Amino acid sequence: MASAELESQETETMTIREAIRETMREELNRDDDVFLIGEDIGVMEGVLDVTGDLYHDFGPERVRDTPISEAGIIGAATGAAATGSRPVAELMFSDFIGVAMEQTMNQMAKMRYMFGGKIEMPVTVRATEGGGMGAASQHSGTVHTMIAHFPGLMAVAPGTPEAAKGLLRSAIRSDDPVFFFENKMIYEQSGEVPVDEDFTIPLGEANVEREGDDVTVVATQRLVGESLTVADELDGDIDVEVIDLRSLYPLDTDTIVESLDKTGRMVVAGESPLSYGAQAEVVSRAVENAFYSLDAPIQRVGVPDTHIPFGPSLESEVLPDADDVRNAIERIA
Amino acid sequence: MLTIREFDTRAGERFADGEIPGFVHLYVGEEAVGVGACAALEEDDYITSTHRGHGHCIAKGLDPKLMMSEIYGKRDGYCNGKGGSMHIADVDSEMLGANGIVGAGPPLGTGAALSISQKGEDRIALSFLGDGAVAQGQVHEAVNLASTWDLPVVFLIENNQYGEGTAVSDQHNAKNLSDTAAAYDIPGINVDGMDITAVNEAVTEARKRARNGEGPTLIEAETYRFHGHFEGDQELYRDEEEVEDWRKRDPIDTFSERLIERDELSEEELGEMREDIEMEIEDAIEYAKNADDPTPDEAYEDMFSQRVPDIDLFVEQANARADGGTRGGEF
Numbered sequence: 001m002a003s004a005e006l007e008s009q010e011t012e013t014m015t016i017r018e019a020i021r022e023t024m025r026e027e028l029n030r031d032d033d034v035f036l037i038g039e040d041i042g043v044m045e046g047v048l049d050v051t052g053d054l055y056h057d058f059g060p061e062r063v064r065d066t067p068i069s070e071a072g073i074i075g076a077a078t079g080a081a082a083t084g085s086r087p088v089a090e091l092m093f094s095d096f097i098g099v100a101m102e103q104t105m106n107q108m109a110k111m112r113y114m115f116g117g118k119i120e121m122p123v124t125v126r127a128t129e130g131g132g133m134g135a136a137s138q139h140s141g142t143v144h145t146m147i148a149h150f151p152g153l154m155a156v157a158p159g160t161p162e163a164a165k166g167l168l169r170s171a172i173r174s175d176d177p178v179f180f181f182e183n184k185m186i187y188e189q190s191g192e193v194p195v196d197e198d199f200t201i202p203l204g205e206a207n208v209e210r211e212g213d214d215v216t217v218v219a220t221q222r223l224v225g226e227s228l229t230v231a232d233e234l235d236g237d238i239d240v241e242v243i244d245l246r247s248l249y250p251l252d253t254d255t256i257v258e259s260l261d262k263t264g265r266m267v268v269a270g271e272s273p274l275s276y277g278a279q280a281e282v283v284s285r286a287v288e289n290a291f292y293s294l295d296a297p298i299q300r301v302g303v304p305d306t307h308i309p310f311g312p313s314l315e316s317e318v319l320p321d322a323d324d325v326r327n328a329i330e331r332i333a
Numbered sequence: 334m335l336t337i338r339e340f341d342t343r344a345g346e347r348f349a350d351g352e353i354p355g356f357v358h359l360y361v362g363e364e365a366v367g368v369g370a371c372a373a374l375e376e377d378d379y380i381t382s383t384h385r386g387h388g389h390c391i392a393k394g395l396d397p398k399l400m401m402s403e404i405y406g407k408r409d410g411y412c413n414g415k416g417g418s419m420h421i422a423d424v425d426s427e428m429l430g431a432n433g434i435v436g437a438g439p440p441l442g443t444g445a446a447l448s449i450s451q452k453g454e455d456r457i458a459l460s461f462l463g464d465g466a467v468a469q470g471q472v473h474e475a476v477n478l479a480s481t482w483d484l485p486v487v488f489l490i491e492n493n494q495y496g497e498g499t500a501v502s503d504q505h506n507a508k509n510l511s512d513t514a515a516a517y518d519i520p521g522i523n524v525d526g527m528d529i530t531a532v533n534e535a536v537t538e539a540r541k542r543a544r545n546g547e548g549p550t551l552i553e554a555e556t557y558r559f560h561g562h563f564e565g566d567q568e569l570y571r572d573e574e575e576v577e578d579w580r581k582r583d584p585i586d587t588f589s590e591r592l593i594e595r596d597e598l599s600e601e602e603l604g605e606m607r608e609d610i611e612m613e614i615e616d617a618i619e620y621a622k623n624a625d626d627p628t629p630d631e632a633y634e635d636m637f638s639q640r641v642p643d644i645d646l647f648v649e650q651a652n653a654r655a656d657g658g659t660r661g662g663e664f
């Protein structure tokens with residue numbers, strides 16, 4: 001399932017966790033204005049072991065441990081970005097955006113516009129999303145809809161190591177604020193990644209991970225891998241096309257429409273709560289731009305408007321998985 | 334203290350064996366703070382807790398069986414299996430929840446104290462918070478509101494020297510966290526958190542002030558967690574020697590030695606207590622293991638006080654899936 005982007009490139013195999021860490025290492029090496037800031041990303045090497053050894057390579061100034069102060073972290077990153085630095089802030093669990101929402105929505109998102117375009121806002125915020133490890137409601141949320149919805153913020157959510165690398169580099173090099181959402185259950189997923197230290201994936205570009213003629217599945221994060229598995233299982237029966245959306249905002253309407261023109265049927269799968277979720281925006285774009293190509297009602301797969309409960313029997317009930325994707329495909333195929 | 338020690342030690346073991354999902358943050362080493370504080374409270378006083386909440390729960394009188402069931406994600410756990418270790422709550426015991434968000438408890442404590450004062454009730458609220466939580470903006474707001482309005486609340490900082498892997502001195506410029514009380518013009522008291530009596534006296538005094546309408550007190554109890562931040566923590570940030578030094582000040586040992594010296598407790602009695610508690614916790618684990626899991630449709634319960642058709646639809650779909658059907662119509 002190597003994508004077209006990879007065909008002409010030298011690649012190596014790595015996990016999503018490694019892809020994120022190595023991209024940060026390369027960007028820290030390349031640009032002195034880049035620094036990392038967040039809770040326990042240094043000495044402790046990151047609560048989910050993403051920053052790893054970067055602290056040992058770059059020291060406490062470039063890999064800055066902070067007190068437990070998300071409003072301060074996101075606010076300071078915003079202030080630093082407005083004054084010539086290029087911070088990469090880690091929010092740890094995305095649920096903690098609650099604490100930092102003010103600086104995010106009223107400062108980071110609005111500053112450039114309200115200043116009449118006179119500053120840049122080159123800040124990246126990394127956060128880990130999603131359920132599956134029994135971490136309960138305050139450590140399992142998927143909040144990317146809120147960020148993608150808010151004008152002035154860009155949001156990406158990779159489903160493969162390659163996308164993680166290409167998008168994180170684009171995020172760091174971007175002069176606009178970009179939230180980079182990691183799903184905590186796929187850190188160990190591995191795949192081919194270009195070795196080129198300038199490899200980027202443009203913000204706002206989806207990718208067809210698997211071609212098919214019957215049903216399009218537009219997936220994000222963990223659901224990309226799950227959808228590819230389902231597509232393989234249905235092979236010979238239903239020909240499924242799987243698209244990794246990758247960017248939530250900007251959103252690649254063209255790739256979605258092109259696929260729908262071919263298949264006429266679509267499932268949109270992600271881990272955002274369903275009502276008013278990121279899935280709904282994909283559906284809206286499809287209906288607005290490909291209505292006459294549709295042969296069946298579009299299906300959404302997501303978290304059914306609950307929080308993520310703790311107990312395994314409850315958690316697995318609300319988390320969308322391969323079965324949900326398969327059921328959705330079979331309903332319309 | 335013995336019950337907490339046994340509960341958390343065993344919970345840690347069960348977690349290491351893969352029986353307990355998610356995270357567990359153990360209170361081992363810090364027992365004197367929770368027990369000393371709750372012993373100074375009346376039964377109907379409120380507390381708010383933290384992610385490291387098992388000790389607070391037991392000290393407030395919660396049932397280890399139902400706590401353990403919650404930690405195992407079972408239906409008859411305190412939160413019907415929805416909360417887990419980090420979220421045990423029991424409103425009937427005026428225990429307003431452990432909390433997964435660092436620093437989120439104190440505003441709730443201030444709120445409980447506000448309702449106490451509005452209703453003219455004869456009780457108080459006490460919020461436990463970690464040293465790390467003191468760096469949160471919402472903690473400042475909570476203490477400021479409470480002190481401005483003279484609310485009956487006590488803020489008790491459990492300074493266990495670290496927030497995750499970051500030492501207190503790397504998180505705060507203030508030498509003593511209790512010094513921050515000066516900014517609110519309320520008493521700031523620093524106590525030995527390894528000494529149950531010292532904690533108890535400080536909270537008793539603070540409770541009295543709160544009930545007299547003199548407003549909040551900020552207490553800092555110096556303590557130490559003997560385990561890692563969470564179970565599985567590699568503890569890259571501290572050395573074994575430091576842990577050993579603090580272990581010598583084990584709050585259970587020092588208190589029981591003191592009681593034995595004063596002839597208020599005998600070695601035999603202590604041994605019997607330990608045995609009884611070991612059995613109680615063993616029973617709690619057995620009970621939790623054998624308790625029923627919630628059924629999948631229970632995931633949709635408890636979202637709102639009223640029926641919401643949007644969620645009903647999801648429940649129907651869940652049931653259809655459980656019957657081997659699929660959701661949605663025919664085309």
Ligand SMILES: Cc1ncc(C[n+]2csc(CCOP(=O)(O)OP(=O)(O)O)c2C)c(N)n1
Nearest residue numbers: 096385433434435463464465466495496497
């Ligand atoms: C708002 C928020 N930020 C970060 C975390 C992650 N986290 C969980 S516990 C913890 C350390 C808390 O330190 P402290 O308040 O001293 O309590 P302790 O763990 O030492 O008992 C951190 C950073 C969180 N749960 N909530």
Ligand SMILES: [Mg+2]
Nearest residue numbers: 463464495496
């Ligand atoms: Mg602490």
